[in-house]
Amino acid sequence: MDLLRNVPFVCVLLPLITGIACAVLPRRGSKFLCFVTVLVLTGANAYSIFRFVSGAEPFTYPMGHFPGPWGNELRSGPLESTMALCLSLTAFLSLWAGSGKAGVHIPRGKQGLYYSVVCLAAASVNALVYTNDIFTGYVFIEISTIAAGALILSRQDGHCLAGCARYLVMNLVGSGLCLMGIAMLYGQTGHLNIDSLRRSLSSPPQPLPISLRTVIVLLTVGLGIKSGLFPFHSWIPDAYSYSTPASGALLSSFISKGYIFLLVKIVVRVFGLETIRASGVCPVVFAFGAAGIIMGSVSATRQSDIRRMVAFSSVAQIGYIYMGIGMCTRDSIIAALFHVAVHSFAKSMLFSSAASLIASSGDRAQMDSLAGSGRRNLPAGIAFTVGAMSLTGVPLLGGFLSKIYLSQAAIAIDTFHAVAVLLTLALSTFLQTVYFLHAVVNIYRPKEKSVHSEKQGILSGAALCAMALINILLGTASVPLYRALLSGFLQF
Amino acid sequence: MASFFRGHLYEAAAMILFAVGLTTLLLHRNMIKKIIGMNIMDTSVYLFLASMGYIRGRSAPILEDGVVSAEHYVNPIPAGLVLTGIVVSVSVTALLLALTVRLYKRYHTLDIDQIVLLARKGDG
Incomplete structure (x- = not known):
């Protein structure tokens, strides 16, 4: 079994498992486990880039032995692994630099849960980067929203409560629009797998039907709101500023980038640049x-x-x-x-x-x-x-x-x-x-x-x-x- | 126009509900009403998916009386999507409700604008 083919799967599953372990381990143990997890993710992604540079081909990884379009798939290539490496490395460094303050800001009994949520965020961002199924993308959008909400709330302070409320409201508007976009896309093409979607959208009728334009607008606006695109940015300062520094760094440089990469994936792989340009x-x-x-x-x-x-x-x-x-x-x-x-x-x-x-x-x-x-x-x-x-x-x-x-x-x-x-x-x-x-x-x-x-x-x-x-x-x-x-x- | 709506009654209803939910989530100041709005919005998408997945005269995709032809059954995927979506929206609702309880205990109000003002004044 080739190690490279398992990297995407490990990057999604490992943090989910260690996240559960972090919740029950004692304080120091959970912190150590979370650091090791993020470090392993960084190493695994670095390994896959190394393999791609030395000539490996991009591949899809069927989950549960059913290939697409029936089963769920992950896809890895140089772009995905480069992005995942950059994001995992940032997450590791943010955690490292912010761990001292996190020990002060977060109540002692809750620190295991904090690191558990960090693992959840790592799993969801890696899934957003690697997924080859647009509905899986939606599920992990929501999981990272929940993780982000918990990251903001980790500091028990009025600013964080209010910031988190505003963050969640705006983000749920964004995910609702994404969900509607995905449902409409599924209605028009009958596919959720990105490769199948790409095939069925490869030569759309000209001029582009309004239904397809609507889908593109819904997905762009939804993911735009979630990553803080102007004019939907009003929640950013309250959410990023007042929580513990590791949370602020993770939210701005890790979680929001997962949404952006998913948008790029939708723009490039699902619709293709030509169709997006024609959509206006x-x-x-x-x-x-x-x-x-x-x-x-x-x-x-x-x-x-x-x-x-x-x-x-x-x-x-x-x-x-x-x-x-x-x-x-x-x-x-x-x-x-x-x-x-x-x-x-x-x-x-x-x-x-x-x-x-x-x-x-x-x-x-x-x-x-x-x-x-x-x-x-x-x-x-x-x-x-x-x-x-x-x-x-x-x-x-x-x-x-x-x-x-x-x-x-x-x-x-x-x-x-x-x-x-x-x-x-x-x-x-x-x-x-x-x-x-x-x-x-x-x-x-x-x-x-x-x-x-x-x-x-x-x-x-x-x-x-x-x-x-x-x-x-x-x-x-x-x-x-x-x-x-x-x-x-x-x-x- | 009228015949279009008769043919796509559920889809049209889903869109109207989506708009109602989205506006409530975005514009209402009361946290509880925002949460209700979010649930209406999510449910409207499930209605949309379910109405797309249903084909008149076909039955649920469970093998019955040895009929194996796909023509007799509806596509199970939309129903699967609805189930997944319900799980997701339940967990988000739980998080929001927990947050609302916290906010109410601290500020004794559910009005988000007032909460933001109080937070700026209080702990600044």
């Missing part, structure tokens, strides 16, 4: 993406709480990804996926380092009270600066490359897209410089009076340094990543 959703998604970049950045400049600033910057970064999807060409979608990886690594680092900076400033999150925290807590200061520089688009860091890829993709389409993307990028880079520079200058400003500084563990410092290193590598040595995305897209 592309300009709308493109416009919402661009508007999200500007509005998210403008809102971020107005925040005085550093966590809310980082959360609003997520709105802008999600805008970049949707702008790439909205251009709907091969290069633009690869640029969007590259930005998914860049944003995952940078945003999890920003959330974790912001939490460390807050902890070394007497648990106050206002910009003014963070003065000097970058000196008191060296690794967090460096990590925050690197993350801010990467997302602003400073050369030699990942964010710069994704902006380059996006502009190249836009220039290749036509003048309108080129002008629109370049203008949006220019304006957003300006705005991002304004708010990130404000924050970075603030954390290195000399302090006026002594503050109570919480001692930071060496472990979380090491995690932040590892994240900073990965972000620098993304900017300087990311050609293999881009190649893996390209070859994966061609075989997708």
